[in-house]
Amino acid sequence: MEVLAAPRGLDAEILDVVITDPEDVPDTRPGDLALLIGARGRAAAPAVREAARRGATAVAVKEAEPLREVAVTAGITLLAVRPEVRWEHLESLARNVVATARGSADLEAGESLGDLFSLAQTIAALTGGSISIEDMASRVLAYSRAGDEVDELRRLSILGREGPEPYLALLREWGVYERLRSGEEVVHIDERPELGIRRRIAVGVHAGSRQLGTVWVQEGSQPLTEHADRALLGAARLAALHLVRRRDSASAGLRLRENLLAGMLDGRIAASAVAGQIGADPAKPAAVVVFALRAADRSRSELELHREEMIGIISVHAAAYRRSALATALGGRVYVLLPELTDPASVLALTREALAATRRHLGVPAQAAVGSVVAGLDEVAASRQEADRVLAAIADQPEVDVAALADVRTRVLIGETLALLAEHPRIRDPQLAALVGTELGRSLLAYLEAFGDVRAAAHRLHVHPNTLRYRVRRACELGDLELDDPDQRLFAQLQLRLEH
Known part of the structure; x- marks a missing residue:
């Protein structure tokens, strides 16, 4: 169909699709798209006016060009239908679009199928x-x-x-x-x-x-x-x-399925309920994989578009891997549940394949993290938490595309230790706090990370070794530090890394 007139604009809402015959009184209501069969061109003008009077949003007519002014005057959208298109086929397509939109308009966060x-x-x-x-x-x-x-x-x-x-x-x-x-x-x-x-x-x-x-x-x-x-x-x-x-016009069951993974990851839905809906054995191994875009320089609308496309691509790969797989979008990330794992090693291969397809077709950087394989569905929240921990650990490493905990275990543990320091000021040294984020603090941190090698640390900071020695000495004075004490060195290095 082609829009010939839209006096109410293109945001006019379609709620239902009806077929009308010009010889009968149009049975149309506000929000209807009326498919006007049996009349073409100017012969359809009375039916167009009556559909508008009854509140229909749009009317579709063959040979509609002569009706353009009639539609504008009546205040109804006019859609031109190509002569060779069958009405029953057009009705099927239109009803499918409207039904899909109605079924997904109020979905909560969950597996996004789009249309x-x-x-x-x-x-x-x-x-x-x-x-x-x-x-x-x-x-x-x-x-x-x-x-x-x-x-x-x-x-x-x-x-x-x-x-x-x-x-x-x-x-x-x-x-x-x-x-x-x-x-x-x-x-x-x-x-x-x-x-x-x-x-x-x-x-x-x-x-x-x-x-x-x-x-x-x-x-x-x-x-x-x-x-x-x-x-x-x-x-x-x-x-x-x-x-x-x-x-099935009663799509509540499908909407429930789409929300299952989100509810299970948040702890709101029991694993047994999920297993029953997706046809999976809750006692068999499972894992969670998380995907995220790295496109901070793009607008919010562009990111949302890319995220929807990413969900579609990842859902296809997950469904091909396992019929009972579920995908959902939560907090800007895409999570995939892989139940009934018979070959845990294949999860990494699937993740790399899905990520490569996402990068290739969207043209934007992305990363993925694989959670540990757990004994059953009732433990998938732990797999999700691990996947999130791994993703956070590689967030500042764009060269890393996919990782599991074994690949970044130390980075994960240090990151969580620093998070605890950041959340609990009472376990931080107030004298060191004054150095965090300062030039003196950065110089002392570089010195500690270089194991006291002044030349290596100075080279990293692009300063003269004597300048670095002076800064380290001043930092120790302000922070009341004794670098001969290994405990003070360890804690100073941790607290000074809070800015990173």
Whole structure:
């Protein structure tokens, strides 16, 4: 559809989608998008005025150009529908968008699924192809943006018409549909140049043994990415949650699932409740991984956009790794729960793969930290705390992309010791406090960290060795320090590091 007139602006709210017939009195209410079938052009003017009078937000009409002034005068948004688009297909797409928006508008912090269109765009970036997500009636529910690389099958599918019958017959003959129904196999389909059809891969979207739809990837002028199959599998598992939501208007159960990880990490939800919802064994090993962007120079809106895209990418990788994996955004970070671990060593590989995809597709720096593998789901809060500790320890080391506690154990422990000093002024030396953050304090700290090597410390500070000797002497006088005492040296070094 194309917006021809929007007298109330583009922020006008759509609450529902209705189909109206010009021969009947429009059954529209405030907030409706009315799809006006059966009349085109000026013949639809009375119905447009009546829909506006009844408070409808927008009306969609074919051959709508002559109605532009009518819509402006009536105060209703006018959407032009292309002649070849089927009304039932347009209704399905519009209802899907509205239902998804309504279901996610009031979500609390939890696993962020976005909508089907966002998922399609994410998987397009990860596979390098053009994506369409279809239901079991082959109706396109969502698709990714595409340029001039769209073949005839994709063009006709998006417009709501059937693809070329010779090609569809080949798909049936090759058993493609049967393989899509049978499980999570990623099916490869060769191109057919004589039909104008490019190479594709596809996977069925399943809830248990029941197929809900299909995700198709059309290859463009460039080959699909190396990990396209794995990314497509993860996307299909996420798409299943969306399609379940579409089939069940009472989406409270799905919203609960989306909030499970956030509640468990915060200690508000018991592990047994989470295990029952995601179908995981609570007694099997699990781990938490945390991801964070390092883009402090970007605006808040840009960071939020990147964070949403990061959630989508990481969710796809996590779902491909383990069906019962959960992802959630908390406090500007993205956490992933990996339950039922059979190969703990693979967690690090998954983390590196997901982080590399995030960096590659967003073009922004990011880091990740892996929490320890715990015995069961009731201990994942400890894994989350460890992951946070590790992430804090590498925050000032942009060259480190992924780390676990074993990689930065000393930095973590020192950081937590300094945090205790910062939080409890009563265990700090007031005379040393006067040196923290000063030139004398920095010089004494450099001297202590160099084990008393004046030349090395002076070189680090870019000063003459005699200047450093003078500063160390003055710092000891002001702080009442005896550097021959190892306890005083140790405590002075800790307290002087509070500014770092």
